[in-house]
Structures are given as C-alpha cells and as structure tokens.
Amino acid sequence: MSEVTKQVSPMFPTYARFPITMVRGEGSLLWDDQGKEYIDLMCGVAVTNLGHNHPRVNQKLKEQMDQLWHVSNLFNIPNQQKLAELLTANSCMDAVFFCNSGAEANEAAIKIARRYFQKIRGEERYEIVTCLQSFHGRTLATLTATGQEKVREGFLPLPEGFSYVPYNDIEAIRAAIGPKTCAVMIEMVQGEGGVRPAERAYLQAVAQLCREQGILLIADEIQTGVGRTGKLFAYEHYEIEPDIMTLAKGLGNGFPIGAMLGKEFLREAFSAGSHGSTFGGTPIATAAAIGVIETILSEGLAVKAFQLGEWSKNYLRTHLDEHPLVKDIRGLGFLLGIECTESVTVWVNEMHAAGVLVIQAGPNVIRILPAITIDQPLLETALSRIVAVLQRAKEQQPVI
Ligand SMILES: *Cc1c(COP(=O)(O)O)cnc(C)c1O
8 A cells, every 4th residue: 555645644643733833942932934933931831941952951961962871770870869869959858760751750659659558568558549630640540640531531441549539628638538548649739730729728738637647648740840830849838748759841851851759768668670660860861850950959940930920920910900801810930820711722822823832721721831041021021912812802702
C-alpha cells in the first residue's frame, strides 16, 4: 500500500491543538511560523517558569551535553547528588528519587506510601484519599488518583485503593480516613481543576489530621512547585510540612525531569531494587534542573513572582470589576485564574489572536501562568490584552 498517500496524521489524536506553530522563544516572548509575536502567559503549562532560552539554564545544559549524557543509575551521578542537596537544603524533605515526569513522580509517591506501611510498619494500609477535581497524572494509578471521571473513561479496570473527597472540606477527609488509609494526596492549588487554592485553615487541619492518624501527607507540587506560586514550594505558604512532595513541570524549564521527595523516616521504604527508572535523573536532565533551582534562589525570583502575582490579581480585579461575565479572580503567586460565567474557549482563542497566550483550566476558567522572570511592563501589556478581549465579549453580549 506504499503508493497510497496517507491523508491522516501519523500521530494519535490525543491532543486538541491550537492552530499555531511556534518556532522561537526568548524570555516571555514566542514567535510562530508566520512571524507573529506572542507574550507567553502559559509557559507550556507551568513548565518554562524561567522563560524560553534562559542563558544560565542553557549554559548548564550545553556544558553537560558536551561531556556526558547518560550512564544509568548503576553509577554515581554527581549532578543528581548536587540537585538532591539543593532540593533537600531548601525544603523540609530529606531524600529524593528522580524520574522523568509528573505522573512518574506521583507513581513513586503512591508506591513509597504503600511500601512504607507494608514493609516498614507491617500494616495493611494501602488506600489513598484524594480530592475531587484534582489532577495527578495519566498513568493507571495516577489517573485513578485523579478526582475527575473524564480521565478514567474507557480505561477499566482501575487499580484499587483510592477514594475521593471534596476539596477544602476538612470534615469530608476526616470521614474518609479509615483503618486501611495510608495517605492523603493533595494539591496546594488545584491547577487543572480550575485554579483553586487550598484554604490555609483547611491545609493546616489536613496536615494535623494526617499526623493524628499516623498517615502520610503527599503534596502534589507538580504544578505549584519551583517558584510558581511565589515560594520555592507552595506548601511554605501554609506553614505545613508534607511527608512526601512531588515535582516535575517547572523543574527542568522544559527539559523532562520529575522528582519524588520524602522525609527521613521514609528512606528505607525504597530499599535497593524496590523502584527505579532508566532515564531518571540523567546527567543532562539534572544539569538543567540545577540551573533552574540555582537561578531561582540566587535571583530571588519566587518573591518577585509573588509580588507581581498579587499586583496582577489587583490589576485584573480593578479592570474587570463588575464585569458581568467574570465570576471570580483568584490564585496564588503566578498561578492565576479568571473564572467566568460560561465557557472561555472562544475568548482564549481570541486572546491568542491578540498576541497573549493563556489556557483553560476546566470549561470556565482562564488560567494565567507567566514566567517568574517576566518584567512588569510586558506583563501589563499582556494583561491589558486579556482585559480588552473580555471587554469586547461583554459588548457582544445580548442586551436582556
Ligand atoms: C501536570 C500535572 C501532573 C502530571 O504531570 P505529567 O508530567 O504530565 O505526567 C500531575 N499533577 C499535577 C498537579 C499536574 O499539574
């Protein structure tokens, strides 16, 4: 059949793609194949937190690429050691397992939670409580952990041992914990689920409850971590200490890397041979992540993201005050959401046409994720374009 010209794409249609092809990026600017310029307020979904083509990260990566790419985890990898030291020195965590994605980091978290109880404590605990509207990944265990029906459709049977409770509802978690529960897995801000920050008193009560019940608190910081919310890790806003934390998205600024971090008492739950990954923490992936963490720390970028995030929230609240299509403007640091009264799909596309990139979080929320390196004038230009699209949408509303 080689003469037959294939009309269809050679790829599975897993993504509904925007009709735009990006060819170049510099800081918070992107250019498409038509030469059109965009201000990037989505960062490849919270990934390129330091912007595109970051000189310091690029240099680290290039130096390592000229030396050594991969040797396997059968050898010592000094960059892994160095990155793990950076991460543990700047968090409440003591040990790190490296992998390649968010879902893998959460798989590792689920596995270590189960193994800790089954091998170290000798207890029959394996159930994990997660929240409705959460997002934890696309592997079988992590899509089961995800509290959204739509990601599970057609993938039965699912692994056992997950239950779901409404977010920001402490009584619901209290009621869901039983003798088989080993952990609570939770996002500090629900990202995919509509940019919903956890309430302070709620997360503190969840942490307290986990301690009382002797179960583990797993913070999924895959979207909120690495400076995104105005702290290196979002749990710091809440003055709690999770037992396990997972990272991925922003950690390599676009170079794939994930990490599962745990407290000292969990160390022996992952004994030699109990878990592993061929590519986890290669010399090059860890070089990129070292560049990212060193840059954030030395340039105080998280603090800046918090200040500009608050400023953005005020800017949007001021300019969209009493806008009939806007229900709520919320977020933490540079993880911002504009909740609307109807689907935002059309407006998101209009914003792209206006030269500003944002994405949806659920049907009705416009999600704004600027690079933590963006400067205020460029940010203001981008936000003014968002406001302009929403003002036009208001004018086009039928008068009742
Ligand atoms: C994106 C995301 C994941 C999944 O990460 P992948 O790298 O796509 O596997 C898990 N949890 C949260 C909170 C996320 O935002």
